[in-house]
Amino acid sequence: MQKSLQTQAGAGAAPPGRRFLLKGGIAATGATLLGAAAARAAAQPDAPPAAPPADPDWSRSLGPGVDDRPYGQPSHFEKDVIRRNVPWLTAGTQSSVSFTPLQHQDGIITANGLFFERYHAGRPTVDPAQHRLMIHGMVDRPLLLDIEDLRRFPSESRIHFIECPANGGMEWRGAQLNSLQFTHGMIGCAEWTGVRLSTLFGETGIKPGAAWVLAEGADGAHMDRSIPLAKCLDDCMVIYGQNGEALRPEQGYPMRLLVPGWQGNINVKWLRRLQIGTQPWFTREETAQYTESMPDGMARAFTWAIYAKSVVTFPCPERPMKGAGLYEIRGLAWSGNGRISRVDISTDGGITWRPATLQPPVLSKALTRFTAEWRWDGKPAMVQSRAVDETGFVQPTIAQLRAIRGTSPIYNNNSIQTWQVKADGSVFNVQLS
């Protein structure tokens, strides 16, 4: 404490700082440093930033106090690190998507303000005092819960990713978007806190013969999906906490469903109703949307699980190479079917592969970080990552997926991403034969 006060005084502290200093009984020292700093500044007015004495303005002034930002913000130097959308993709912004800037995500947790958004009717402003969750249908005792009721139940916290199945959906016909944010940013990973559905369904009881659950949101779309009861009882939760604070409005405040490892839209936001029945409801969002058209005209529906997937986050189009030398390739891998068991790296377009290092924690149905040392010789390269999960499933190439599923599925593109590194270090999104 004393040392930092001296530094501030040396930079020419404003009166409040001086007063604080005097109370601390170190005024003489401060005054000496003040004189020395002034002398240095006069001697080297144009000193480059890193040159001695390396004491920039912020080290010679008093910063704002603890009441300046009651709710913190990132440094304004990080102002480019924001969610971004693709204006041409949708008719408007209310039924659209914004993308997480994965090129700037350090670690497995996505910051709450950067977690991708997918709305079907805009972001509702839900008053928690008026919001209710109803559980009814084939139950012994239907239930109406407000947020305070929900918070009283036994709670759990779990780290899971949520990915929109349309992530990478613009790439089925070919490489379109030259950006990691836009090719892979419909994903985020958070620590979610809430109540297991098995707890809530234990409280309501479930009648024999029940097999499906309809989850419905309080947004204008009244977004709804059918979920097998077995999945609900396995690991689904009703969430009210996100990374240590209340669920963000973008993520369904005051409560959302969490369906670990399954496509994002099933994790119904602004959750208001759970109806238990015997059959799926075949809602618009599980028939007309979120189904994958195959070359023969049939459409795959109920393809819920996110299969193993990975992407290199450095280098990427937004984060190019800067000259030959030693680099750490970095990336993220995930699987909706369990833990990532390994990730391999290729820098020659898939001719040779070597294992990357998985960085703990390696959690089931969560983003997993991987790294690999790479001494780049400055020659053109093709950088890829390939995830394998604990089921043994190996992430496929886009050519393989297209051979089976054609070019119109939109959803569930979990293919290997290729980043073309040119000799000048620039990086481009390409697809290989």
Place this chain on the structure above:
Amino acid sequence: MSSFPDRTTAALVIALGVLGAVRAIAGGTQAAAPPDAQTAATQHADLAAIAPVSKGEDELVGHYGYGAVPTAQQIEGWSIAVQPDGTGLPPGHGSVSQGADIFASQCAACHGTFGEGEGRYPKLASDSKLTDEHPVKAVGNFWPYATTVWDYINRAMPFPAPHSLSPDEVYAVTAYVLNLNNLVGDDFVADRTTLPKVVMPNRFGFILRDPRPDTHDVACMSDCRKPSDIHITSSAEHVGLTPRTTGPLDEMEPK
């Protein structure tokens, strides 16, 4: 599992979708038996088996006692979901001509007067075949049920004022949309008995059991491909569709 059922077996696939879906959960990535190997009897038995009643050892119904038990009126008021067989449809009715008027004032701004879609808003009617290079998926050529059309219009439309139409108005708009798709005649009146009977051409166009994994790679480590076999098939370098990723949000115009 890369072959697809033809349309004659699609009904069975639909019926077994429930079963396969839950098996996929129970068995991880294990593919379930092909649909034609299933019988109605085993299907029924398996359905019972996958409907576990998990009250837990210590958990009794009402154990915590939190919250309230909703009244029958509350439950009825909240229950807007309509099932494919029409369960959940309210009383009321609406004709094609009534729907045309409502559609013109409430829907056409986005969907076009005849469901052709304005800008990037969804087309509601299309002659596209689902096997086309760029299939346009609309109501007549893609939706499996007329009842769920009613459900979606009721819960989510009109886009700027969702769930603001009366049941009669939703019936009328549904009738008009079905008529636009040549699925019902001009004199059609939609109600809770007529909608479930509308024959939807793509009723059996969905595969309800996840066929994945449909790739079965092994993680090759060296000499995995011949260098001469690798070439770039597409690049995003000059496509020009990428919004900027620095500075303010891009407002690039739709292409």
